[in-house]
Amino acid sequence: MTNNFRRSFLKASVGGVFSAGLGGLTLSGCAAAPARPIGRVMVIGGGFGGATAAKYLRMWSGGTIEVFLIERNTQFVSCPISNLVLGGSRTLADITRGYQGLRELGVQVLHDEVSAIDPAKKLVKFRTKFADMSYDRLIVSPGVDFMFDQVEGLNAEAQKTVLHAWRAGPDTAALRRQLEAMPDGGVYLLSIPRAPYRCPPGPYERACQVAFYFKNAKPRSKVIILDANEDVTSKGPLFKAAWKDLYGGIVDYRGGTEVKAVNARDSTVRTDFDTLKGNVLNVLPPMRAGDIARTSGLITANDRWCGVDWLTMESAAQKGIHVLGDSTLSAPAMPKSGHMANQHGKLAAAAIIELMNGRQPSMAPMVANTCYSFVSDKEVVHVASVHRYDAAQKTLVAVAGSGGVSAQRNELEGSYASAWAQNIWSDMLG
Amino acid sequence: MKLRKLGLTGLWLSLTCSMPAWSQAVDPNLGRNLAANCANCHGTNGVSVGGMPALAGQSRDSLARAMKEFREGKRPATIMHQLSKGYSDEQIDLIAAYLSAQKAR
Ligand SMILES: Cc1cc2nc3c(=O)[nH]c(=O)nc-3n(C[C@H](O)[C@H](O)[C@H](O)COP(=O)(O)OP(=O)(O)OC[C@H]3O[C@@H](n4cnc5c(N)ncnc54)[C@H](O)[C@@H]3O)c2cc1C
Numbered sequence: 001m002t003n004n005f006r007r008s009f010l011k012a013s014v015g016g017v018f019s020a021g022l023g024g025l026t027l028s029g030c031a032a033a034p035a036r037p038i039g040r041v042m043v044i045g046g047g048f049g050g051a052t053a054a055k056y057l058r059m060w061s062g063g064t065i066e067v068f069l070i071e072r073n074t075q076f077v078s079c080p081i082s083n084l085v086l087g088g089s090r091t092l093a094d095i096t097r098g099y100q101g102l103r104e105l106g107v108q109v110l111h112d113e114v115s116a117i118d119p120a121k122k123l124v125k126f127r128t129k130f131a132d133m134s135y136d137r138l139i140v141s142p143g144v145d146f147m148f149d150q151v152e153g154l155n156a157e158a159q160k161t162v163l164h165a166w167r168a169g170p171d172t173a174a175l176r177r178q179l180e181a182m183p184d185g186g187v188y189l190l191s192i193p194r195a196p197y198r199c200p201p202g203p204y205e206r207a208c209q210v211a212f213y214f215k216n217a218k219p220r221s222k223v224i225i226l227d228a229n230e231d232v233t234s235k236g237p238l239f240k241a242a243w244k245d246l247y248g249g250i251v252d253y254r255g256g257t258e259v260k261a262v263n264a265r266d267s268t269v270r271t272d273f274d275t276l277k278g279n280v281l282n283v284l285p286p287m288r289a290g291d292i293a294r295t296s297g298l299i300t301a302n303d304r305w306c307g308v309d310w311l312t313m314e315s316a317a318q319k320g321i322h323v324l325g326d327s328t329l330s331a332p333a334m335p336k337s338g339h340m341a342n343q344h345g346k347l348a349a350a351a352i353i354e355l356m357n358g359r360q361p362s363m364a365p366m367v368a369n370t371c372y373s374f375v376s377d378k379e380v381v382h383v384a385s386v387h388r389y390d391a392a393q394k395t396l397v398a399v400a401g402s403g404g405v406s407a408q409r410n411e412l413e414g415s416y417a418s419a420w421a422q423n424i425w426s427d428m429l430g
Numbered sequence: 431m432k433l434r435k436l437g438l439t440g441l442w443l444s445l446t447c448s449m450p451a452w453s454q455a456v457d458p459n460l461g462r463n464l465a466a467n468c469a470n471c472h473g474t475n476g477v478s479v480g481g482m483p484a485l486a487g488q489s490r491d492s493l494a495r496a497m498k499e500f501r502e503g504k505r506p507a508t509i510m511h512q513l514s515k516g517y518s519d520e521q522i523d524l525i526a527a528y529l530s531a532q533k534a535r
Contacts, residue, residue: 422479
């Protein structure tokens with residue numbers, strides 16, 4: 001992004017860069033602002049959905065909308081590419097970014113946790129640092145939370161050693177340490193919940209990455225995949241070819257095998273068929289919309305996901321609140337991916353700007369998805385799709401004839417996958 | 431779209447009542463919104479931060495031609511032959527117009 005571009009946003013920035021050291025919020029400090037804001041949007045969650053929405057709201061409104069982004073973590077750690085940290089070809093530092101770029105675009109980034117939303121009063125309440133704040137429109141993109149109670153024995157104590165690492169960060173590093181500490185000849189057990197869950201191909205990519213590490217560092221070890229789904233849910237033939245060609249004798253895939261219980265002390269898991277022992281247990285519990293979506297009454301389906309109007313991403317349950325990303329009740333054939341959450345962010349930003357200006361939002365939004373998976377440190381397979389709004393069905397549907405998967409795994413797409421990560425991190429974080 | 435779904439203000443209503451067929455109204459932001467689908471891989475406004483072809487500031491004709499050739503299988507591709515099939519000629523032209531007007535870095 002050019003400096004000119006950045007400067008024009010800074011000038012248009014309404015409140016200037018908000019200083020988080022102010023304690024209670026006085027937002028009357030707009031006197032020096034060059035333009036009057038037409039309203040305030042607060043965004044909860046600085047991940048793929050929320051950060052993108054915040055950036056595009058500033059950019060596309062020419063700085064006329066005041067945007068606050070609330071994120072509990074001070075740095076963004078990307079789930080995409082985090083499996084490569086487990087495989088050993090990337091570090092946590094490689095997948096960590098800051099929020100400075102968004103601040104430079106006039107997004108006022110507050111690091112705190114939102115403890116509650118009051119949709120009637122249009123108020124956001126904070127856990128620690130900040131006083132209640134009001135909004136004109138609210139965006140909620142909190143990602144997923146985990147249904148630990150669905151797996152017997154996966155209590156708070158067990159969670160200390162049986163990790164999911166399905167949110168990148170300290171747990172990614174902890175899981176890597178468990179793999180490093182495992183003896184050659186050991187067993188890594190990966191349990192996958194029934195779809196829908198965050199990132200359909202993600203668990204299979206993880207199995208490849210752990211197998212890649214074992215192949216190089218402890219070749220007598222095994223990766224056993226226990227999949228609650230009948231078969232691989234994404235890019236099946238491509239993953240199976242990789243397991244056979246690259247990791248024969250290491251990866252053991254078992255479909256239709258749901259982990260029902262965990263015994264952390266014995267390091268075992270129980271399925272309907274048997275009890276298996278592993279040196280490292282990596283159990284992905286079933287997932288649902290993030291807690292704040294749940295406590296704010298945004299969940300509309302199965303006590304898990306948030307229904308939205310796909311023209312605006314506005315909640316089906318609460319007016320003036322837009323839900324993005326993994327928390328949404330996905331449209332048909334739409335994956336829960338970072339790429340898609342980014343697209344939700346743009347769709348919502350465009351619609352909210354129209355709504356706040358008293359205009360009609362686009363009746364023809366389109367989104368696309370690309371998910372690259374690394375089957376080794378260099379070779380990649382993709383799945384892609386394009387989705388358009390269908391007025392009759394009132395949802396986004398895949399465009400007939402579009403999309404598909406890689407012909408076979410290849411290194412060229414390995415370089416594209418790395419470039420995808422750099423570009424999408426920049427597209428969301430400034 | 432149903433009126434009640436929008437939570438409309440009175441002002442908004444009075445403005446739009448003079449537009450009988452909303453969906454037919456030209457959407458000035460359509461090109462911008464469609465081109466935003468490219469940004470995930472090719473950078474915001476087509477300004478790539480590296481590793482992907484930059485699209486910003488390329489000629490309108492060459493952008494549109496490339497997309498149409500991908501779509502028709504006339505240009506080698508890993509993924510663009512699959513993504514380009516999601517867009518009509520008109521949509522491709524709007525995307526090309528928007529990206530060609532962006533400043534290259
Ligand atoms: C191992 C793995 C690999 C993956 N690989 C890919 C890939 O290659 N490509 C791809 O497209 N996707 C991939 N994904 C999926 C992708 O990470 C998610 O789909 C994406 O993060 C969803 O975006 P989101 O905005 O819904 O949630 P997130 O990105 O998780 O963002 C949510 C944010 O909200 C914050 N938050 C939540 N509640 C609060 C609160 N109350 N107050 C303040 N802050 C809060 C969280 O701290 C978090 O930062 C992968 C996921 C995993 C786990």
